[in-house]
Amino acid sequence: MSNQSIYRVIRELSEIQRNTDLSIAVACRDSDVRNVKALIIGPPETPYEFGFFEFTVKFPEEYPEKAPTVTAKTTNAGRCRFNPNIYAGGKVCLSILGTWRGERGEEWSSAQGLESILISIQSLMSPNPYENEPGFENANASEDKKAQAQYVAKIRHETLRISIIQRLEDYLGIHSDGAVDDFPALEESGEPRTEYDVEPTPPPFEPFKDLCKRRFLWYYDSYILSIDQAEKEVKPNQNFAIMPFEGGGNTMPGKFNYPELRRRIQLIHAVLYREMDYWAEEGALQLRKDTTIASQLGRQFQEIVEIYKKNDMVTVDLELVDKNPFVWLLTYFGRPMTNLDGGMFRIKIAISPRFPEEQPRVIFGTRMFHHRVSRNGVLCYFPKRPDELKYHIEAIIDAIEDTEPPYDPRTLVNPEASKLYWGSADDKKLYNRQLRRAVQRSME
Template sequence: MADQSIIRITKELSEIQKTTDLSLAVACRDVDVRNVKALIIGPHDTPYEFGFFEFAVKFNKEYPRKHPQVTATTTNGGRCRFNPNIYATGRVCLSILGTWRGERGEEWSAAQGLESILLSIQSLMSSNPYENEPGFEEANEPSDKRNQKDYADKIRHETLRISVVQRLEEYLHMGVDGAASPKPATLADLDDMDMEGMDDSNIPFEPFKDLCKRRFLWYYDSYLAAVEKAKKDVKDNQAFVRMPFEGSTNSMDGKFNYTELEKRIRNIKKALDAETASWAVEGLELKRKDATLAVNLQRQFEQVVETFKRNGAPHNVELEDNNPFIWTVTYIGKPMTNLDGGLFRFKIFLSPHFPEEQPRVKFETRVFHHRIAADGTPCYSASPSRREDVKTHIDSVIDALEEEHPPYDPRTLVNPEAHKLYWGSPEDRKLYNRRLRRTVQQSMEDL
């Protein structure tokens, strides 16, 4: 009989991976479902906004009767305490994890699970984390008010520096100055090497690398906006203020340097754009070799063209330079909507490691839209079960563009200016519609 705890863990992992929650992700090696990595993306309007916080979750054989062990791993090597309840050592203080005394009824129960744990941790990432420290929940003294702001200020800086910038620089093998460093071996790099005596355990397990790269492109303008705002509040080389509850080995010490952070954020964007462009060259080489992936993408392209013709879809799809790794889609604006009359082109860049690396999409035609970043990067979500189907990505981009009554979701904040108008007052919405229509008209004039 199969281990019941393994069945439960596998089911929970599958359910989280199938959801459209844009702020949680989980993964494990196929041979070790008891050791899980989880990623929480910091909530909007908090000092943790759009940061990438990773946790290690170790399930025991008595799960779900007993809670798993959870350790924060985004700690800058054990030197950064990101919250009164998330220590520099990685300890996560929560009553449901048995690491903090809670009220009656707040302890762990078998009805809870991995998702409830992650949501509880995410709730700690509030707009005023100072109040999470016991005894400071209702701190109203002037000194406490100052501390609340100082604490949020340094968390915002370190969220950008450690959870975003350092993480992406490591993924892209960049130095602080933006220079590339030698890449470590990956499974993809070892395809043509002698694999005898080697196994996956020798390769770094980085399940969120692609997700973080794509989300960085989503939130790039938000990161720069946060830097611009913070520069007005703090000065470079200004020291962090130590909080009353921080100790010498469990604190967040350092200095502000938003000038350097801004430079590093811009360098990451350049490196990601260069990486995307490199896919075309690598893709042509795979096509020349008749690699399986190149043949598969060529076949998918032909099927999409045929489907569009059969269904009478007005949109057009072409390959750039006959390269199956770069698709150009010409989208015709939906009649009777604000997009009516528009003619927009966007490119789909496919990785030589697709679908492990998901496509990167960019609109070449400028469009003022709350789901499209200023540089043309669209915010969309393709079905996890069809991530290998390029048409699914095309359809998902178009769905995001055409969605008429989307629910408010700050996790899709990729164009701060358009987002603010779209979700603002009735007058703001009218201005948004006018600016969108203007870009629709310009899309025809630019032909």
């Protein structure tokens, strides 16, 4: 691969990583820019909603004159075809990739790039993917509409089961029987204990692990709501319908079992909370050993405390829980003359010993009714610089106080609050009343 091609790929990766698109992520090993991993988060209001779909992208020597090869990896080991254009074997059929014969002008050109490929794949994840199959684009007969609904239903189920639940279970060491691997015992250094006579196996390259964990916590309420709604439409152990275009192993067979999905997804949620407790234990050991990360976090904490002592625009208190620099407690006081006026909200910030590779988890300890705060208190926020905690504190406050947020369903982590906030005028009034009640409760 020429230097020009390598620079082109590096530039494209950097541009995607810098942008604010919440649906696409890319990564590669430093020494291998030709082989890229990509993650597409399923679009809202589709059967793929908030699923985690992974692809590999291999750039040829002739890039960008020649299109890269894209392979779907979220296929349940080759047993699940998530879309008429995304095969169980991993093939992605797109004219832009040269894997499907499209209209004139739809073929690959050097003006296109990785982002346009990922956006094209994301566009396949539509509310009605049945119509992506050639010959079924305008299916309107009653039988076709029934098949469309059946197809959407099984994609929704398998999005939850395969792209979300299986992925998070793998990350967290949760087994099919519900058993959970214990978090590794810690050495006094704060590092996980290993056998002295065994060389530790290098971990697999999982660049989206932390992102998926954080997004799972954001979207947990939406996943539960999806299960609640789907349970009314299908019976446990009801077989998936086979589509007329499925066959030859390129199918999506299976049965509906939403009660089991609910159990598994709730267990994942509980284990992610346990992980935060484990971080605190690791952090306490790091503090005793006076490690670099413990010292850095301590210094950042003191600097941020001084910044907000001098800030007359917002009132917050910051303290360390048990003097542990990996567990911060932020107390936010609502600004006068706003809906938050008089409120006092306690917010826990759990910080990983691997920060910033693992980003903090921000949880409201005080009950809050807000479109950016889940029912379990998880805050959806966006720091300008994820590697500095002062930007996290700034972003937390901005998220709480934002009175004119742009509508983006990817940031709405409380379905009930969001429906009211962006509903009718009467709905908005009800939202404000609920928010004021939360403020009043915070003062009790």
